[in-house]
Each structure stands twice: as C-alpha cells, then as structure tokens.
Amino acid sequence: MIPAPFDYTRPTTVEDAVTALRAGGAGAKVIAGGQSLVRMLQRRLVRPTLLVDVGCLSRMREVVEEPDHLVIGATTTQHELLHDARVRAHAPLLSLVARHVGDPAVRHRGTLGGSVAHADPAGDPPAAVLALDGEIIVEGPRGERVIPSAEFFVGPFRTALEPDELLVGVRVPKMGEGWTVHYEKFRLSAQKPTLLGVAVMVRRVGDCFTDAHIALANSGSTPVRATAVEVALVGADVTEEAVTKAADLLDGTMEPFARQGVSQAYLAHLARVLTRRAVVAALSW
Amino acid sequence: MRRVVITVDGVVHESEVEPRLLLVHFLRDVLNLTATTIGCDTGNCGACTVDLDGASAKSCSVLAVQADGSTVTTIQGIAIRGERHPLQRAFHERHALQCGYCTPGMIMAARDLLGRVPCPRPEEVREALQGNLCRCTGYQNIIAAVIAAGREQGGPA
Ligand SMILES: Cc1cc2nc3c(=O)[nH]c(=O)nc-3n(C[C@H](O)[C@H](O)[C@@H](O)COP(=O)(O)OP(=O)(O)OC[C@H]3O[C@@H](n4cnc5c(N)ncnc54)[C@H](O)[C@@H]3O)c2cc1C
Numbered sequence: 279m280i281p282a283p284f285d286y287t288r289p290t291t292v293e294d295a296v297t298a299l300r301a302g303g304a305g306a307k308v309i310a311g312g313q314s315l316v317r318m319l320q321r322r323l324v325r326p327t328l329l330v331d332v333g334c335l336s337r338m339r340e341v342v343e344e345p346d347h348l349v350i351g352a353t354t355t356q357h358e359l360l361h362d363a364r365v366r367a368h369a370p371l372l373s374l375v376a377r378h379v380g381d382p383a384v385r386h387r388g389t390l391g392g393s394v395a396h397a398d399p400a401g402d403p404p405a406a407v408l409a410l411d412g413e414i415i416v417e418g419p420r421g422e423r424v425i426p427s428a429e430f431f432v433g434p435f436r437t438a439l440e441p442d443e444l445l446v447g448v449r450v451p452k453m454g455e456g457w458t459v460h461y462e463k464f465r466l467s468a469q470k471p472t473l474l475g476v477a478v479m480v481r482r483v484g485d486c487f488t489d490a491h492i493a494l495a496n497s498g499s500t501p502v503r504a505t506a507v508e509v510a511l512v513g514a515d516v517t518e519e520a521v522t523k524a525a526d527l528l529d530g531t532m533e534p535f536a537r538q539g540v541s542q543a544y545l546a547h548l549a550r551v552l553t554r555r556a557v558v559a560a561l562s563w
Numbered sequence: 564m565r566r567v568v569i570t571v572d573g574v575v576h577e578s579e580v581e582p583r584l585l586l587v588h589f590l591r592d593v594l595n596l597t598a599t600t601i602g603c604d605t606g607n608c609g610a611c612t613v614d615l616d617g618a619s620a621k622s623c624s625v626l627a628v629q630a631d632g633s634t635v636t637t638i639q640g641i642a643i644r645g646e647r648h649p650l651q652r653a654f655h656e657r658h659a660l661q662c663g664y665c666t667p668g669m670i671m672a673a674r675d676l677l678g679r680v681p682c683p684r685p686e687e688v689r690e691a692l693q694g695n696l697c698r699c700t701g702y703q704n705i706i707a708a709v710i711a712a713g714r715e716q717g718g719p720a
Pocket residue numbers: 307308309310311312313314315316332352353356378379380381384387388389390391392393395396400401402403439443444445446471472605606607624
C-alpha cells in the first residue's frame with residue numbers, strides 16, 4: 279500500500295519543529311519512529327500534507343535526572359527504555375513495558391513519545407505512564423505546558439495535544455524505597471494487539487501494602503486507573519488472598535475500543551485474573 | 564521530491580525521492596537490491612529487515628527520507644571478503660530455509676542479535692526473532708543455525 283503524497287521536513291531544533299508544525303497548519307503531522315504512523319499513512323487513515331520528522335532533535339532524545347524525577351525525552355526509543363541504566367534504576371516500569379512493545383526491530387525505532395502521542399487504547403506504554411502519574415511535557419507556539427497523564431489521554435487516538443504542539447518529554451517520579459512494579463499483558467495470539475494489559479506499582483512496608491497504582495490498557499477508550507482496587511489494597515495485608523479480594527473489586531463494565539470478539543464476561547474475568555497476577559508478580563519482583 | 568544520501572552496502576547513493584517512498588521500495592525499485600523481500604507490508608513479518616545505522620529495522624516501516632544520511636546494510640552486503648557470512652553458511656548447512664522468502668530478514672534479525680549477544684541461548688534467539696515469520700520451516704532449524712553461527716563467530720560456547 280502506497281501513502282498519498284506529502285511534503286517532508288527534518289528540523290534540527292525544537293523551535294524549528296514547532297514553527298514548521300505551525301506553518302503546516304491542520305495538514306502537518308509529527309513523525310518520530312514511524313512504527314505506527316507509516317501504517318496509517320499506507321492505509322490512508324491519515325492524509326497529512328507535511329510530515330515534520332523529530333527523529334534528529336537531540337534535545338528530545340535525552341534522559342535527564344532530576345532530584346526526584348526522571349525526564350525522558352520523547353524520542354527515546356523502546357529499545358533505549360529497556361537498556362538505559364537510569365530508566366532501569368529509577369523507572370523500571372517503563373523498561374518492563376517497553377519489552378512488551380512489538381519486537382526488537384520495532385523497538386529500535388518506536389519511541390516513548392510516539393506511543394504516548396499515538397494514544398492507541400491498546401497501547402502498552404500509555405498505561406504504564408498513567409500508573410506512574412507521569413507528566414507530559416509539551417512545547418508549542420505558546421511555550422511549554424505540562425499535562426498530567428490523567429488529563430492527557432482523552433479518547434481513542436486522541437490526546438490533549440494541540441495540532442501545533444510537540445510532545446518533548448515524559449516526566450516520571452523516581453521509584454522510591456519499598457516500591458515494586460510489574461506489567462502483565464494478555465493477547466489472543468502472538469501478533470495480536472494487547473487484549474488487556476495491567477501496569478502495577480505497589481509499595482509495601484512490612485506485611486502491609488501502603489500504596490498501589492494500577493492502570494489498565496484496552497479496558498476502555500483510554501488507559502484507566504483501577505481506583506477501587508488501589509483503594510482496597512492500601513492497608514491490606516500482603517497475602518495472595520487479600521490481593522485476590524482487591525482484584526475482584528474491578529468493575530466489569532469495561533468498554534474496550536477493540537473488543538477482538540470476546541464477551542464482556544470473558545473480559546471482566548480476564549481483568550481480575552490479570553490484575554491479581556500482576557500484583558503478585560510485582561511482589562516477587 | 565527530496566534529495567537523499569543513503570549509504571547502502573558500502574556504496575553511497577544520492578537520489579531524488581518522493582517523501583512517501585518506503586525504504587524497502589527504495590532498496591528494491593530504485594537501487595534494484597531485490598534480495599530484501601516484502602512479505603506483508605504491515606510491519607509484522609520481518610522479511611524486509613535490514614540494518615539501519617547499527618540496529619535492525621523493518622524497511623517497510625521506514626520512509627526513505629527518514630534514512631537520509633544513514634547507513635543501511637542489507638542481506639546483499641553482509642558477505643565477508645566475498646565469503647558467505649557465518650549466518651548464511653549456518654542457514655545453508657542446517658537446512659534453515661525452504662522457500663527462502665523469510666531468510667533475508669531472518670538472517671538480518673539474527674545478525675543484529677549476534678552483534679549484541681555473541682553466544683545466545685535458545686530463548687534469546689526465539690525472542691530476537693519474534694518479529695520474523697517463517698511459513699515453511701517450523702523455526703527449529705533456524706534457531707539451531709543462529710546458535711551454530713554464534714558459536715562459530717564467538718568461539719566455543
Ligand atoms: C509489528 C508491530 C508491533 C507493535 N506492537 C506493539 C505492542 O505490542 N504494543 C504497543 O504499545 N505498540 C505496538 N506497536 C506500535 C508502535 O510500536 C508504537 O505505537 C510506537 O512505537 C510508536 O512510536 P513511533 O515513534 O514509531 O511513533 P510514530 O509512528 O512516528 O507516530 C505515532 C503517532 O504519534 C505522533 N507523534 C509521535 N511523536 C510525537 C511527538 N514527539 N510529538 C507529537 N506527536 C508525536 C505522530 O504524529 C503519530 O500520530 C507495534 C508496531 C508494530 C509495527
């Protein structure tokens with residue numbers, strides 16, 4: 279399949295990229311790794327008149343360590359998330375989730391910013407960013423804005439990004455003492471998209487959970503937090519029984535964007551099972 | 564049209580391309596390097612895998628303009644001083660291909676793995692070839708060939 283024609287520009291600074299996006303108007307679109315966008319161009323699901331390639335903006339590829347946070351540049355690839363020592367040490371949930379994206383060749387080119395901006399309801403990294411309470415750093419003609427991940431994902435393939443804005447980075451808190459993490463993913467066959475994904479961060483002190491962040495991929499039109507389960511876990515004993523009880527509180531009214539032919543009952547059951555598994559796996563991390 | 568300079572298998576190519584041209588079409592249709600195959604055109608099968616600046620990439624999922632200034636190695640550029648690459652020999656000797664359609668991509672993905680993990684375990688080979696489909700062999704001989712080539716290159720495991 280051949281995409282419709284478009285122009286292409288490869289700015290070398292963030293400022294030039296923003297200018298190009300603005301000048302391109304409604305027809306301008308960012309391309310990072312192209313691992314999702316090239317497909318959409320081929321199928322002509324999007325028909326931009328101008329592609330602004332952000333692959334060469336060195337500022338967007340850096341991982342910057344702050345005292346309590348890590349700022350991960352938007353064009354950091356999934357491969358780099360998997361291997362970068364700072365990401366592994368301070369945001370291991372992002373390393374774990376990166377491993378679930380595609381295959382090695384896809385991960386060499388696909389970027390964190392691309393996954394987040396693409397906002398596929400079945401995308402894996404967005405759920406992890408939401409579980410981390412990550413902040414999305416955006417640059418546009420009106421300057422920089424920081425958008426909490428809870429407000430960033432607004433619908434299937436829809437985000438709070440304006441068309442002339444660039445996602446420049448994702449800021450996540452460094453993982454503190456006592457936290458452990460896991461990403462549990464289920465798909466119907468090896469190359470099917472995620473049917474359900476569960477990103478988990480839990481903190482335990484002694485025999486007790488003191489904190490829990492849980493976010494689900496493909497359980498709705500955006501990634502969602504499993505608030506009822508989080509609340510039930512805090513203060514609960516660290517036992518498999520308590521985890522099962524909490525996971526069973528997941529409400530079964532999920533409306534995934536792509537149901538992949540499975541019934542509501544199946545999905546609701548799957549969500550409980552995967553959530554329990556994910557928390558148990560996080561504990562033995 | 565846009566002017567690109569792309570080094571492919573050691574040769575610098577300067578061309579005018581349409582921005583919508585995929586890298587795999589640039590290789591096959593512009594440069595006539597047709598050993599790199601197209602199996603799916605959707606990023607799933609891995610037949611079109613090449614090395615792009617030192618890392619494997621599916622050339623059907625990259626625009627040629629994105630590769631401007633880059634160095635590409637295809638299956639046609641991996642022979643060492645005219646001798647088959649150890650992976651090519653191992654695939655040949657261990658019957659790791661039948662129709663051969665997946666083989667260029669399979670070998671390029673395996674080459675990427677051996678560049679990072681010289682003597683991989685079978686699980687590591689399976690994981691590295693996750694994005695490469697073969698409709699003929701059943702994979703067992705492919706995995707054995709990759710392990711054998713790794714041993715040959717990296718010395719005894
Ligand atoms: C074979 C295959 C398997 C895959 N499997 C998975 C999987 O298991 N799980 C999963 O989550 N994903 C999967 N993906 C999807 C893909 O890997 C991701 O969506 C991601 O890597 C895209 O990043 P990219 O840099 O390639 O983005 P692109 O394709 O370049 O862009 C995607 C979208 O984001 C926008 N965008 C990108 N960067 C920015 C930015 N900095 N600012 C503003 N907008 C931006 C683009 O305009 C476009 O709309 C798979 C893809 C393939 C080809």
